[in-house]
Amino acid sequence: MPRIEEAAKAADWAAVRELLEARPESEDRVGLLWAVAETAGVEKWIGRAVEAEPHSALPLLVAGARHVCWGWEARTGARAQHVSREQFATFHDRLRTAEKWLYEVAEREPGWTSPWYALQATGRGLQVGRTTARRRFEAAVRRDPHHLGVHQQRLQQICRKWGGSHEEMHAFARQAALGAPAGSLLGQLVAIAHLEHWLDLDSGEDAAYLRRPEVLKSLREAADRSVLHPEFVRRPGWVQVLNTFAMAFSLTGDKALARACFEATEGKASEFPWYYLDGGDPIAAYRKHRTAAGR
Structure with missing residues (x-):
């Protein structure tokens, strides 16, 4: 680049x-x-x-x-x-x-x-x-059919902040992720949807949301189908996808899966979604949460 x-x-x-x-x-x-x-x-x-x-x-x-x-x-x-x-x-x-x-x-x-x-x-x-x-x-x-950026744009379009709803956003993300070939980057959509939902909540409610059992189950399902699947291939965009899962699992408290995602990034941090944390400093946020996950 x-x-x-x-x-x-x-x-x-x-x-x-x-x-x-x-x-x-x-x-x-x-x-x-x-x-x-x-x-x-x-x-x-x-x-x-x-x-x-x-x-x-x-x-x-x-x-x-x-x-x-x-x-x-x-x-x-x-x-x-x-x-x-x-x-x-x-x-x-x-x-x-x-x-x-x-x-x-x-x-x-x-x-x-x-x-x-x-x-x-x-x-x-x-x-x-x-x-x-x-x-x-x-x-x-x-x-x-499985273009990551195109699906990311669609997800933003149907977010609550752009006139959509959490329900529509989550349904679209899950359908796209599970409908894509095994190992697809589209699993990221599920993680992005949960982070968008988290960002829309007040302090206290946001952390509680990410620790709901159904949210954890949803993230694990998407990761198993995507970045943690044996057929996952590092296509353009793979760094951001792994970073998104690493941040999501870090915030849910699932250190084992966060650590697995951090290991797979090979030390490469992406600007999104880490700029939502630590005053907008992606590198600082990445390193902080990687250390907390045991890496």
Whole structure:
């Protein structure tokens, strides 16, 4: 990932393109794409690449993805009541621009999953409605039925904080996890759903929730089907998936399974979901809970 970030920071489109083309859609290009999209300043030069390659979908995809991230940067992660009217205006303007380009990419490259992944993020910000949001998810999974990022986006869409419900979120996570092949990364959805539920509760209720027997059973079932299954393969995203289970088991008090997940990470910490703990310092949180688990 650092190579493509360095290329993006240097406005080196040739290098960015080469690295993206080396990771085809069939091998999940979203991770690399988002590394570029989250790089500040890409919006200043990607337009030149679009103009230089008018018949290529790839620079347009990068431009659209960057505008998604750029839009969310304008909104910030604050709750809606703390976001100004000007911020919302900028947010929506950038997302609408992203949608225009992403739909054009989807038309040019009907087999690509990436534009539909990004259109789920724009749809959430623009509040396109439940039917449109569901159709965008369905369009993505028709192209890649077990795509982790696509399912993560859908899970966010149906969270309570975005107008869904805990019940809908948990049902979707479990169905996706158990419906995926053994060893799939999609088991992470169950852990994310429980962490989202935990985050939505008041202090005291949150800890009690994660120690409920049915929550522990659900997490163990998902881990056995996913990261702890003999057929688990370290595909793109595996570090974050293992870290998510490590944090979830740490918070439930299941030290044995937390330790197993920490061991499998090989010392690699992911930003998500650890930034929810220890003042937003993922490395500090990872190390603290790894030590508590006996690693």
